[in-house]
Amino acid sequence: MPLVPEAPIIDTLSHGWKTALDFLDEPICLLDLEDRVVQANKTFFARLGHRPDEVIGKPISLFFHPEGEEVPCPVCRARYERRDAVVTLEADDPRNHAERSIQVRIGVVRDAEGKPTGIVQHIQDLTLIREAESKYLDTQRRFRNLFEASPDPQIIVNSEGIIEQANAQCFGVLGYKNTELIGESVEVLLPEQLRQRHVNFRQMFNSAPRARPMGHSELSCLRKDGRVIPVEVSLTPITIEQAVSVCAVIRDISEHKEAERELLRLASFPELSPMPIIEITRQGEITYTNPAAKVTFGELEMQGTAHPALSDLQAMVDRVVNSDRPVLRSIEVDGMVYEQQFSYVRENDVVQIYSWDITDIRDMADEMEYFATHDGLTGLVNRGEFDRKINQLLEQSVRENQTHGLCYIDLDQFKIVNDKCGHSAGDELLRQLGRLLQEKIRDTDTLARLGGDEFGLLLPGCGVEKAREIAEAVRKVIAEYRFSWESHTFTVGASIGLVPINRHSGGVKDVMQAADTACYVAKDTGRDRVHVYHQDDYELDRHIKNIEWAHRLQQALSQGRFCLRKQLIRPIRAGKRDRYELLVSMRGEDGKLYAPGAFIPAAERFNLIKSIDKWVINEAFSLIQSGHIDSNEISINLSGEALGDTDMVAYVINKLEEYQIDPKGLIFEITETAMITNLANAQKFMSIMTDVGCHFALDDFGSGVSSFAYLQNLHVDYLKIDGSLVRNSVTNKINESMVKAIVDIGHAMGIATVAEFVEDEMIYEKMLELGIDYVQGYHIGYPEVVEK
Template sequence: MKLRIEECCRRLPVRTRLVIVMTGMGLLVLLLAGVAFWQSSQAVVEQLTRDRMETIERAIRKDLVAALLDDRVENIARINRLLGSFEDVEQARVYDAEGRVRFGYVREGVSASTVQFDPARVGEIDIERGSAIGWRRLTYRERPFGYLVIRFSLARQLAYLERFRWLLFLLLPALFLISLLVAVRLQRAFSAPIEELAGTFRRVQDEGDYSIRLSTRERNEIGTLYEGFNAMLGMMSETRDALAETGSRLQAILASIRDSILVTDCEGRIRYANPAALEFLDRDLSELTDRQVKDVLHLRTGEGEDVTGRLLSEVLEHQRPVSGSEEILFLELDGRQCPVSLSAAPVVQEDRPTGAVLVLRDMHECWSLARELSWQARHDSLTGLINRAEFERQLDLALENVRPSSPHVLLYLDLDQFKVVNDTCGHLAGDDLLRQLASILDKKLRDEDLFARLGGDEFAVLLQSCDLRTAWDIAERLRSAVSKFRFVWDRHTFDLAVSIGMVVIDSPEMTRRDVLAAADMACYAAKDSGRNRIHLYQGSQADSQRHYGEVQWVSRIVQALEKDRFELFMQRIARTVAADERDDALHFEVLVRMRDESGNLIPPGSFLPAAERFGSAPGIDRWVLWHVLERLASWPQDGFAMCAINLSGHTVADPAFLEYVKEAIGTFGVPADRLCFEITETVAVSDLARAREFIEACRDMGCRFALDDFGSGMSSFGYLKNLPVDFLKIDGMFVRDLVNDRIDEAMVRSINEIGHVMGMQTIAEFVETPMTRERLVRMGVDWVQGHAIHVPEPLPSRPGGRVILWPGRRPIP
């Protein structure tokens, strides 16, 4: 009951509350005023009675004293007359000082009442039944003579009191009405601003109009409240506009984000989904709202494990974020698997979790691209075969599982005459040849065999769990397929061949380096044996040690380059018959030696083959060119006529080396026409187009060229007319025994004559005896070089000066 009353009171408007309170207070005040008036009226009656008693006593006091002193009839009659003159006196008695009645008075028509004298009540007044009885002491000049007891009527006082009460009865309702009117007026004054505020609040709430403003002339708390309300509406309007702008921006941002965004509450129910999520999930927002996210998203790993519950538990229960970079998940959508990444984080407001935000990224393109990149990283882009890195990885796995009872076999294939196709028809033809051969050879292999392109025209096949006989049959099929293949390009037809090196892998102690080195040696052995054949590696431990030693030269060469442990030597080239003054000037070839860690001088035949085979020769060539030009820059202009510098095949094939030559010549200012670059016949023939391009570019600067070791292959004559060289250096294998071998003499004579016919000068190497020199002079060879002419010596800083070691300037990289 109490709660109901309190609830009803809470629902009462402020106006009604004010009216009730103020009316109640008015009634209370009137009631208290009535009680006060009633009590005061009693006191007034008592006071009037006392005043009347004193008035009567004063009027008859002397006569009463005289009657007490002399109680003659005349005195008593006089007293009666005086008492009778007071209309309200009904009865009186006079007592002497001892309390004896001396005489009395009773008004006619009034019944006498027995009044007991009690000295203790002197000075008191009793009021009862419309009459008052008073006891007074009679004194004269402060001498007591007796007592007077008077009973008189209170009709006059009671009439006054009755009139006062009627006046109060009429006045109190009037006052109540006045107070009610005042209360209503006051409640209007107080409640009207509050009602106006409440009404404005409802209007703002219903209409959302924050432009409303209240006005008042009040300068009190009401005015402050109105001003605060207007300021609050202004702030709310600004906040609403800011929120609307932020919301619009947020909606635009969420709509522009390509990732799918879902927002859930603490129970995992979806509360929001951006347009990308709706499109990706192919759902309407109404279909997703309030649904459990685990009923919408079904995420699995690549192994098929359902991880939806675990991921949601991490975010919603444990309040831990989930990173999208951890793994690719697969979302089931309409029976298909979509690769996605999931990022999720708890949403915390005021230190209290309120839900989570989930971001799904469609990883189909990235996943496809990653698979494509992964495939490209493991495969050769030209042929589609696995590349060298992947082949080596698979070879490592095979080596881990090798058993003597189940050996593997590695085939190393190197195409013969592939350079001819490239040089004749261009690289497009070479690429097409490799693609066709890769397709043909792949069909000759078993399903379990691993076929790879290692680079250039080199291929490898790993025959797993294969005996030697089967491996040989497969290798022969591959060789035969290449031999039977005819490559046609732009009306050119080419016959091809392949050299195959075979290595049996039957020991778990074999390493990848051992296997590849053995296969490389077997392949070179096949080429040295005449090409177009298969060679089974049966080398000893010493062969492997020797090959490993060649590999070790690479690191030694790199260290020598870094520490400038190379030294330059020179060997003069002499003119057999001087044609002009320049022929008598200094012609020489630059030779290079290497100092080892102990300071010993190492000849070029020990380290240059390894440098050329393993790609370190360009670094040596750059070092030699830079340091030679630096020394020649300090020579006088007529100090030499020609300086010959050897270049390796890798250097000629390096497109950046031409710019290096230009920069070195420009740096030191050595005349280009005094430089002669020597390239071997093998280098020139192996990549004829590149060699010709390099030679022509250097000749345009003024440099000259010599074809070194010419005659080591009779096929050289077919290419000689396409090489714009200035000198032919006859291979020393023909010159060394020229005097004693008629065939060598015929070879030298033929080369010399062909060179002269083509306008080239000839140089004979390895001239070790004066007899050899004389024979060469009679043949008409232009230049001679060898120990019989000049023993190599360190290249000085100046002609005839002492050797100055490299001062520390670094080569241009």
């Protein structure tokens, strides 16, 4: 069958489709009329976590409905019906099976005659949008609180000079309600004669934006009532949605100017000024300090020009002497920030220095800048700043041919903390881990919170091996950490994807997608480990093979290519009736039968095992109802997943009622490993089903972690002894003793024993000697297909 559509589809969409591939950052794909993927953009493959050659030519439902679907979902229905549609739904993420909200747009491609030739499917992850909106709203709320808390009017002006935000203080000083200013040109606040000059200044500022502190200039401001007032303005460039705007703080200095005039009137009385005033000669000799200067700058008289308030003094004196206007600067003295004005009094040939405390204003500006680049919960660098730093390292790699490392860290078991103790506990765990990891990394490294329970770590100047050492150290620190909340103590691990950054790495998105893929492999291969990304990746190849098996299983489920085989379980002593174990098998497209061991591991990995469990139960009960097998003669295998599924209990009970099955003769077989792994769930499941009337057999008993103690608390009627012990008991005394011990203790507890793998007469005689109750194996009977 062709893996690409006929030429008309490509001819119709070639230009538009290639444009979409090049520019769209949301998943989009082209399907043929048989629902197979023909082409897709990079984002589509990245979101699936697969390479193009893993996806092209395969049905799209494989990746979005790995368990199959009895009734087509709205998206599939729209495709099958060849109609345009927009569908919003909850769906599993193919990478981690987490539920996410998505919006899917279906567009039917038609030829000149209006006949369908293909389908375009565009997926928008609403969960990401909602998370981004939530983060944006949180940042906006913090910014708004700071913005509104300012004692002075503040406005935010975009690069076009339009006021986008204004706080409530604008009304008291400017006479405008903040809603009246939003959307207006900032020049509305200036007298007519100053507006064009301000437009020129704005254009110059936009070309080289930099912070301008309060006091850098005085302006005349036009109030709504027509009055002109003197103001000082501080300007701080800020980035909003990747566009540079400016936050302007406007301070009414009417009272200050009035006080200044009063000070001039009282020029002969500088001792009364509350402002620190220092007078020096052009050579830098202090000639006068007023009382306010002595109080503010404590040891000024003792230190003289060596005092921090007079740092770089001679350079400032030279500047103001050669200028026709005062010169401004900001300095820090004992943790306080001051704005200083140097004025040259030519007639006296002295320089006067006036200082204003602007610490609070500077702190507010710093806080606003901090929240623009940092995560509000952990205080770590946020995703936007992290991407910017990645881009810097990519440019450096190209320029200097250097290699760096990037770790994508995803916490394991974080959901348990949230589910058990709530989000407050989860938030505190993230804060504590952020502080812990920050202490362990180098000063040159960058640790960021990327969102949820995911962190990023940039390792400048690190080759792959050194980066791997650091990543392993980080993983070990997280694994050894113990988080306590109230009466609970938790351990969490981390799956880490490591990707080198070099001159061949591409862009920021390429690097992050590679790191995310490596992290996924680390989780998929057992969690709590580091996986280094490289294109020839064995684990990724293995993952692809499992996907292929999952595809075959999905097809077998949808096409009814599973069947049941029964194998005889014979009682050794008279008085007991024969029983049969039902074994599920899969028919290949060529008719070949595959035993459970061939496909069950893939079914468990891709969450298809529950569908197979339900198929087995339904098929077995159907065979009982139709008289092909007797309900008093069969054993049915259940997976470990079934034990933890509360829906499975209801499903079995409903099927018993639907098919009118007497449960008293039914035996469910569960492996010992599944029992121990899900002990609490197993006890609950077995208790309910025992009350219904069913019986249980513990399969593969003695295969590894056997303990007779827990048998006292379980409703077990049969112990099926592991086949390796049975087979070797003829030649191995230890195995013989183990089988004998299981038989004796089982009988003491009233539990019957079954020997598996009885393959010849010698093994059969040995089981008879050891007191086994039932035998099963090729010597007793081969599995036979149960035909309806």
